[in-house]
Amino acid sequence: MRRFEGALRAVITFDGPAAAGKSSVAQRVARALDVPFVSSGLLYRAATEVATSAGVDTSDEDAVLRALRAHTVALEPGSAGNRVRLDGRDVSAALHTDLVDANVSFVAAHPRVRDWVSEQLREVPPPFVVDGRDMGAVVFPEARHKFFLTASVQERARRRVGERAADLEAVAAAIARRDALDAKQLEPAPDAHHLDTEGLDLDAVVARVLGILAERGLAPPAAKAAAPRGGGASP
Numbered sequence: 001m002r003r004f005e006g007a008l009r010a011v012i013t014f015d016g017p018a019a020a021g022k023s024s025v026a027q028r029v030a031r032a033l034d035v036p037f038v039s040s041g042l043l044y045r046a047a048t049e050v051a052t053s054a055g056v057d058t059s060d061e062d063a064v065l066r067a068l069r070a071h072t073v074a075l076e077p078g079s080a081g082n083r084v085r086l087d088g089r090d091v092s093a094a095l096h097t098d099l100v101d102a103n104v105s106f107v108a109a110h111p112r113v114r115d116w117v118s119e120q121l122r123e124v125p126p127p128f129v130v131d132g133r134d135m136g137a138v139v140f141p142e143a144r145h146k147f148f149l150t151a152s153v154q155e156r157a158r159r160r161v162g163e164r165a166a167d168l169e170a171v172a173a174a175i176a177r178r179d180a181l182d183a184k185q186l187e188p189a190p191d192a193h194h195l196d197t198e199g200l201d202l203d204a205v206v207a208r209v210l211g212i213l214a215e216r217g218l219a220p221p222a223a224k225a226a227a228p229r230g231g232g233a234s235p
């Protein structure tokens with residue numbers, strides 16, 4: 001049951017593969033529009049942290065669900081970043097460990113874990129900007145503005161580690177591996193705007209997204225105030 005049925009159109013979704021810049025872009029767009037940013041990946045990471053801390057086999061869906069039900073996980077959205085509380089304790093710093101990275105795609109593949117994450121996301125009051133893999137296609141199909149960001153594996157690896165050749169190949173291999181593991185849940189919505197970010201820096205991608213939103217009449221608050229009467233859209 002969706003608490004915010006009609007208002008869900010005000011959600012803006014950013015989906016795409018690992019390291020495509022979704023969360024950086026989504027956070028900047030959220031800040032420009034003065035609405036919260038919501039990271040769906042953090043909930044998958046929190047589920048993984050719960051499962052691994054409980055010592056359960058992450059390929060066992062029932063065991064993962066049992067571990068999840070034994071705890072309270074709360075996502076606290078914010079414009080700068082998100083915090084996650086596990087039984088009231090802030091565990092945000094523990095969600096980007098190698099152990100979580102190595103297990104999260106397996107935990108995220110379980111349909112009932114995906115339902116658990118989706119239910120929590122649908123409890124967040126709109127408007128907000130959310131990033132993930134299937135936000136536009138599955139979790140918020142009624143969202144009015146959906147973006148799907150892509151870039152080649154090499155470009156994404158370069159963004160993550162810079163040009164340091166020593167790390168580049170290993171990081172590119174790790175990204176390609178995660179692409180393969182996440183392929184099933186990486187689903188562009190049919191009405192998503194696809195943005196190939198190859199060769200674009202963060203400022204350029206954000207400017208492009210804000211330009212598209214402005215063309216559709218959704219301008220940042222400051223620009224709206226400065227816009228001539230009768231139009232919020234920039235040229």
Ligand code: C5P
Binds near residue numbers: 132178185
């Ligand atoms: O976004 P982030 O890289 O933190 O996501 C971690 C992992 O969570 C992804 O690699 C993917 O396996 C899973 N995930 C997902 N669906 C989402 C967001 C994340 O399956 N909407």
